[in-house]
Structures are given as structure tokens and as C-alpha cells.
Amino acid sequence: MPANISPSIPSPRSVADKSDKSALLAAIRMALQVESSAVRHNTQSFNRGRYAATSAIPDYETLKDKARAIKEDSLARLPELLAALEASVSRNGGHFHLAPTAADASRYVAEVCREAGVRLVVKGKSMTSEEIGLNRALDALGIQVVETDLAEFILQVADEQPSHIIAPAIHYSRERITALFKRSFRTDLPLATGEELTAFARGRLREKFLQADAGITGANFIAADSGTLVLVESEANIRMASLLPPLHIAIAGVEKIVPSRKDFGPFLELLAASATGQPMTSYTSVISPPLKAARVLADGGAAARQFHLVLVDNGRLNLRQDECLREALYCIRCGACLNSCANFQTVGGHAFGGETYSGGIGGTWESATRGLQNARFSELCTGCSRCVPQCPVRIDIPWLNTVLRQRLGQLDVGKRPAPNPLAPSADSGASLSRLFFARYDLLAKWGSRFPRSSNWIGRFAPARVLLELLVGVDRRRRLPLFANPTLVEASRQLRLDQPQARKDGSSRKAVLFADVFTNYGSVSRGLAALRVLHALGVDVVVSDAVADGRAALSQGMIATAARQAERTIAVLRPYLKEGRDVVVVEPSVLAMFRHDYRHLLKSGPAGELLQTLRERSFEATEYVGVVLQESQIDAAKVFPALRHPLGAKLFYHSHCQQKTMGCAAPTELLLRAAGFDVITSQVECCGMAGSFGYKKGFYELSLAVAEDLFAQVRKAENGGSRILVASGISCQEQLQAGLGRPVFHPLELLEEILKRGGIASAP
Amino acid sequence: MLAPLFERFSRAAIDAGATVEQIPRSSTALASAIRRVTGEARRMAFADAIDLPSDLFEECRRAANVVTARSRIELSSLDAGITEAFAGIARTGSVCVSVDHGEAGTISLLARMHIAVLASETIIERPADLFRPDCLGAKGLHRNFVFITGPSATADMGPLVRGVHGPHRLHLIVLA
Numbered sequence: 005m006p007a008n009i010s011p012s013i014p015s016p017r018s019v020a021d022k023s024d025k026s027a028l029l030a031a032i033r034m035a036l037q038v039e040s041s042a043v044r045h046n047t048q049s050f051n052r053g054r055y056a057a058t059s060a061i062p063d064y065e066t067l068k069d070k071a072r073a074i075k076e077d078s079l080a081r082l083p084e085l086l087a088a089l090e091a092s093v094s095r096n097g098g099h100f101h102l103a104p105t106a107a108d109a110s111r112y113v114a115e116v117c118r119e120a121g122v123r124l125v126v127k128g129k130s131m132t133s134e135e136i137g138l139n140r141a142l143d144a145l146g147i148q149v150v151e152t153d154l155a156e157f158i159l160q161v162a163d164e165q166p167s168h169i170i171a172p173a174i175h176y177s178r179e180r181i182t183a184l185f186k187r188s189f190r191t192d193l194p195l196a197t198g199e200e201l202t203a204f205a206r207g208r209l210r211e212k213f214l215q216a217d218a219g220i221t222g223a224n225f226i227a228a229d230s231g232t233l234v235l236v237e238s239e240a241n242i243r244m245a246s247l248l249p250p251l252h253i254a255i256a257g258v259e260k261i262v263p264s265r266k267d268f269g270p271f272l273e274l275l276a277a278s279a280t281g282q283p284m285t286s287y288t289s290v291i292s293p294p295l296k297a298a299r300v301l302a303d304g305g306a307a308a309r310q311f312h313l314v315l316v317d318n319g320r321l322n323l324r325q326d327e328c329l330r331e332a333l334y335c336i337r338c339g340a341c342l343n344s345c346a347n348f349q350t351v352g353g354h355a356f357g358g359e360t361y362s363g364g365i366g367g368t369w370e371s372a373t374r375g376l377q378n379a380r381f382s383e384l385c386t387g388c389s390r391c392v393p394q395c396p397v398r399i400d401i402p403w404l405n406t407v408l409r410q411r412l413g414q415l416d417v418g419k420r421p422a423p424n425p426l427a428p429s430a431d432s433g434a435s436l437s438r439l440f441f442a443r444y445d446l447l448a449k450w451g452s453r454f455p456r457s458s459n460w461i462g463r464f465a466p467a468r469v470l471l472e473l474l475v476g477v478d479r480r481r482r483l484p485l486f487a488n489p490t491l492v493e494a495s496r497q498l499r500l501d502q503p504q505a506r507k508d509g510s511s512r513k514a515v516l517f518a519d520v521f522t523n524y525g526s527v528s529r530g531l532a533a534l535r536v537l538h539a540l541g542v543d544v545v546v547s548d549a550v551a552d553g554r555a556a557l558s559q560g561m562i563a564t565a566a567r568q569a570e571r572t573i574a575v576l577r578p579y580l581k582e583g584r585d586v587v588v589v590e591p592s593v594l595a596m597f598r599h600d601y602r603h604l605l606k607s608g609p610a611g612e613l614l615q616t617l618r619e620r621s622f623e624a625t626e627y628v629g630v631v632l633q634e635s636q637i638d639a640a641k642v643f644p645a646l647r648h649p650l651g652a653k654l655f656y657h658s659h660c661q662q663k664t665m666g667c668a669a670p671t672e673l674l675l676r677a678a679g680f681d682v683i684t685s686q687v688e689c690c691g692m693a694g695s696f697g698y699k700k701g702f703y704e705l706s707l708a709v710a711e712d713l714f715a716q717v718r719k720a721e722n723g724g725s726r727i728l729v730a731s732g733i734s735c736q737e738q739l740q741a742g743l744g745r746p747v748f749h750p751l752e753l754l755e756e757i758l759k760r761g762g763i764a765s766a767p
Numbered sequence: 768m769l770a771p772l773f774e775r776f777s778r779a780a781i782d783a784g785a786t787v788e789q790i791p792r793s794s795t796a797l798a799s800a801i802r803r804v805t806g807e808a809r810r811m812a813f814a815d816a817i818d819l820p821s822d823l824f825e826e827c828r829r830a831a832n833v834v835t836a837r838s839r840i841e842l843s844s845l846d847a848g849i850t851e852a853f854a855g856i857a858r859t860g861s862v863c864v865s866v867d868h869g870e871a872g873t874i875s876l877l878a879r880m881h882i883a884v885l886a887s888e889t890i891i892e893r894p895a896d897l898f899r900p901d902c903l904g905a906k907g908l909h910r911n912f913v914f915i916t917g918p919s920a921t922a923d924m925g926p927l928v929r930g931v932h933g934p935h936r937l938h939l940i941v942l943a
Contacts, residue, residue, distance in 0.1 A: 178925025205924075213932070238919065240919040243866075243876050243933065248839070265898050268895075269895030272895060276859075282916070284783075286933070287919070289913045290912055291866065291911040291913075296867055297869060297870070
């Protein structure tokens, strides 16, 4: 019974398979129209809960390290642990089956049920059983399967796939559930509250629990040495399914194995806090089935139990051999990467997901269990990196999606007439559109050489139509202007690029990295950084403009990005050798140095210099803070906010990668220290995310993501207007697009104050 | 300075939706505590104790509303089910109940209200401690059990609802 509102909107099921991009685009439209408000409300509530719960764990970071180490060790020893587990399960009196494929797993379960004469199965929530299509296999034998997790129960009634890995019906508001139940169960009950809906479902399901011939559950963790399962839940349906029926079948991926019970420890608090934001969920069962306690029968008698453990390979053992993607196997399915993702918060897993798995981690899972083409929805990962610090086992999810993007390109390469000449062979799958965004450096270089014509083209409607057709730049999006002179040229003309041997002021020596975004696009931010640093006595020079690889990486052009990373290191090497710090204006470029380069520069001289670069590179505003602190200069004296002509009240939006690197707080601190009244945005990402918001097909989504941000600005301005401030160049574009006002970089504010004599008391 | 274990346990359990009381360790005190909390309960059942001395439960087991001969249909309509817990967890407010001895698993699951009785000295700091061999006689390494943290709950129907398939209420009695 599809829950469609109008026939022109596709059902979630019909767009679950996104191997064709048109399904992805249709799913985004569907989700924005039907599911967005419930998904936004529910994921954001999970997201806030997780921040609160994880900050209450005193050794959160250590627990994550321990959890990661256990997973690394377990996966490394998987064959040995599988053998040990098989022996433990038999020793306990249960049956063990390792299923190589989804079809084999379903066949085995169906066979066990058939032999035991099962007519009714109660099922707990199990993504793995969704993955293997178990319900269809049991249906075919005439066995009734009842989903007992309330979210899965809703989906079974609605005939939809899960939209979230831990809250599969997160896209349903209470109102929509009421409507669905009233329609499907033809009841006159009001069902107008969560309590009434729950009582209604409980009544129907309690009966089934008592009658069921078999209970099927998943497992969160499995100890190899004792055959112990950990089953985490809140509703008690999994306890029912594993305890009441005569037959218990547990189905789980092979990656759920850990060596022994003592390895469960770090995961218990981490999983609950990361998933639902609770210290622990209502029930965490730790059982080594089959249970020995007498089973209470309908007539008061008792009988022995049977237990089968079905471990599913279905592509996981291949994934284990995949050097780039294998860390996805460490995933404990907490959903933190979904809840902290701005795109996911806006459309949920029916758009940002496949047939079973969803969100940032979901692409790799769909690719491993179903096929690479099924990972196409991973395009909704913008690489904003907000999920990275949230992952309890420290999986670099944006990197997985970058790898998928490269491979999807290679998959498509056969469909294109000619390989492109501007990319190394490993990146030859990049389409013209990808290439356009990836080689922003070339575009910008030529664009800024002929700024009048290039900027005119950017505003010329017929040209924009062509640009949309050829490379997929949405014609409604204002294009950033190319600058002439560039930062490198302007700093030379203004003599701001000279080393300064000064006796007073800071003893720091720095090089401002002329990243392509600042150099060709936002020169004023770069000049502001130079002027502020000069005023503080920092001996600062400007590097050559060189592509750092961010744009290429965002398009999955890993080989191109690696080549650019090598060149960047070569450009920076002499500066590092002479003891200069590297100051970066654009946060996404700094994130390349601090985070992404480790994937690109694994060995060689560039790799050796990487550690130094990571330690000695700074976000520009962060660096100003460091210099002030070292020189014991009071920000309020050198940059008195009241001298700013637009006033001392501002709204500050930090860049997503800046937040991940921990560089947002220093900027806020500095602005406050200067005397600004600062209200900060409370969103994970602005939705522009580099090139994402420019792309046709993602434009509406990008603006929908930004609605929260725009609303926060409007709310903050209830008490009078504020200066809009953002550190990222694409955040700046997004805010400007939504609010129609200029947006400043924090250092542009400080520079403006300097101009008005703020530096009077500086050294 | 951390508050004493019991206080933190109690606070966390209440946060999770449970109710908590501490009573003297006597059969009479336990009987009257259970009487107070079960109130009008028409049918209740006790699971056999394996960690606490069974004579502690003697007096309360004599109450008129205690069901002894029971089928699963009867168990499913219990107003209250009383079990012991072999551990309490201060950080999370959880209790650990064995599910593979007698009917403790079923009773703690099917009754409308679950009452768990535990000894104050079995309250430990964190869930992970239970998997250490030197903790509480290594019960966490050998038993089949469940960490119970508040009553059954769901957020799948919109707002948070307490009381789903399992107990709607969890009451914890800590023996001083």
C-alpha cells in the first residue's frame, strides 16, 4: 500500500535502486516533497542527543581508539575467528552456517524453517535480513513473517524500504503513521498520539510473539570464543523473538565477530551514545544461545530450544581485501554519520540510500553487497567531513565515497566516446562535468586572465544554458567572479609579499598559501590576512598559486589530486625548510593538508614532509589568534570591534571542515575577544559544500539544506541586523544567495578595524 | 569528587525512566516495599533467586495475588514480575538480570511492571567492567543475561513512548 500523496511522486520502493542516476534525482524530489520535514526533525534530534551523550562519556576518545583497535584486530583475524565461532556455537548446542551469498543465506533460513514446520516467524530489526531479501524467501514458502520492531512494522504495512540504518521509518511523522494505520487496518480508533499508536501495535504483536514458531534476530556483536551474541534494542521485541519461540535464528554479517566477551566492553556505551544518544538503550542482551532455561509453553509444559547462527559473507570477504574500502567493515551501525550529515538530515535514506543501506557509510555497503552501480547515491556525500569525528570506530567516510566516485567514473567510462585528455588514466572515468569542477584551477587561471569576458559569460543567460547542458552547472546559481589582479599579483603590487625583518612584534615567520579559491576568486580575504599578519609583526610572504587537489578530490579524481598534492608540497617545501608556518585562508584547503593528504601521499619525500606540514599549517584566523596569544596582545585593543563601520554585532557561520579540524572555536573566541557580539550558526554544513550546490540536480537540495541556516540568521536578526561572517568561500556564496547581502571573512572585519586606526597600540 | 555509586546509579536509572528505592535487607522490608509498589496488582509472579538468599523473598511470595502455576498466556497477563538482578551499573542506571535460570527471562519481559531486586554491593561503575574476570565473580563472562535500562521504549511512533512490547514500568529495589 504505497503512501503516495500524488501519483506523480514516485514511491520510495520504485527509486530504491539508484544504479541509474535518474532514480537518484527522482528520489531527491520525492524526499524533498514528502519526507523532508520528518527526517529533518528526527535526525536533528538524534544528532543533538549524540553530542550530549558522547560529551558525557569521560574517555570518549580513548573508547573510540579501543573500539577501532578491536575491530582492526578482529577483521585481520577473521578466518581464525570464524573457525573458533563455528566450534563455540556447536559446543553450545547450536548450528552454524556461513552463507557465501544473499541467496544462500535466505535459502538456508527458509530450509531450517521448512524442516521445523514453521508457519509464523516474528522478526526483530535486522538490516542484514533486509540485505538478503529474507522475507521474500519465506513468503514463497507460505511462511508468515511479522516485523515486530515498530519502525519495521510501519515499513511492512507501507511496503517501503528502510530510510535509516537504526531508525528505518525515520521519514514517518506521527501524523503520517496515523493515516497509514487507519487506512491499512480500517480502524475507527483515533490513534492520535504516540501512546495510542504504540498500544495498537503492541496489541497486534503480543499475540504473534506468543504464537510464533520461530524468532529471527540480527546481532550487534558476536564473541568467537563463546558464541555469545549482543543484541541491542529498546522495544523488547528482540528479547521476545530470541526467548519465546522454540527456534531462534540469528543472521549477521561476518564483520560482527570479535574475539571474546571481554571485547564487548568499549562498544556498549559507544553504540548507545552514538546511535540514540542514550547512556544505554533499554535492553542489551548478552546471550550464548540456545538458552537452556525451560521454555514456557502455551499449555504450561516445557521443551528444548533450537538455535541457528547464519553468518553472511555476501561480498564482505571481498571488501576485506579492498585496501581502500575495507574499513567500512568496522562499522557498528550506529547511524551517527547519517544524523550528522546535512544532506541526510534534509532528504533521509530514501534519497541518500539504496535498497538496504543509507547515508555516508551506505554507499560502500551497497557497493559490497549488491554492486558498485548501486552506490550511485554516494554522490550525495559532499565530503564535508562532519561525520568523521562522530564515527565511533573512526572510519574516514568521505574518503570511502571519494573512492566510490572514482570507481563509478571508471564503470561509466565505457559509455563515453573518448577518454579525457586532462586527467591521468586512473581518473579517466571523469565526465566532462566532473572535469569542469575538478580542474577549477585551470578554469580560474584563464578566467582571471580575461576577467571581463569570463565574468560576462557567467552572467550571460544563453551561455549559462549552454554551461548547464554541457557541464551541469545549474543556471540559477550565481557564479563567483574571477579576480584580476589575483592575490599573488595584488600582493606584489602592494608590496605585501615581502619578508620583513622586524625587531618588534611577533617572531613568527609564515607563508600565506595562495590557494586557488582565494587567489583567483576572493583576493580581498587573502589581502586582509596579509595586512592583519603584517600589522602584528609576522614576517609573511605569499606562495605561488598552485592547485592543492581539493577540487579534483571532490570529484573523485584521486590520481589528479595526488599529483597536485605532490606539486603543492614541492611549492611549500622551501618555506617549511626556512621555518615558516603555512597559513591557509580557505578551510577546505587546510583540510587537505591536515586530513586528506595522508591518503594521497603515502610514501616518498612528499610523504615525509607531510607530518611537518600538518603540524605547521594553520587556518588564517586561527593563526591570528595564536600570534596574539604568544605576543600577549589584547585583541580588544588592536581590533576594537566598535570601530567597525557596520557595528559590532555579527552572525558567524563556520565552515564544515573547519569545525571538524577544531578551527571554528578559535575564530569565535577571537571575534568575541575583539568585542564583537557573536551569534553562531548551529548547522553541520551550509549545503553548498564546494561544487555540490552548483550542480544541476542538486541545486534544490543544496538550498533546502541551507533553510536551517537562513532561518537561524533571521532569528538572530530579530534584535537588529548583524554583519554576516563566514570563513569558507562556498559558505559565503550560499549565504549571499539566500540572504542577498555581502558576507565577510573574519579577517576582513579585523582589517577594516585596522584601517580605522585600531592598531594604534599594536607593536 | 564523584558522588557515591548508589546515588549515581539511582540518578541514571531515573533518567532512563525507572524508579528506584533503597531498603533494609530483610524479608519484611522487601515484602512491604513490593506491596507498596504493586498496589492494586491482581497478578504477580516471582522468579527463583540464585544470587540473593531465597528466604529474603519468602514473606512476599505468600501474598494472595502471587501466581505460581503458570502458562505463557498467564505470564503474558501479569501485572508485575519480580526478579533479582546480579549487578547494577552506576554510569548508565542499568541492572543485569540473568535470563537463563528458571523463568527470570520471561517474567522480566512479559509483565506490565518489572521489579528488580539487587544488593547494593553489586553496583559497579560501568558496563564494560562486567566483562572483567575479577568483577562480581565473572558472572558477566559466563551468564546469559540482559542489561536492563529503564522500561521498554520507542521513538518509532513519533514522540518517545515508554512501554512497548516489554514492561511499561521498571522499579528497582536496592538492598542496603
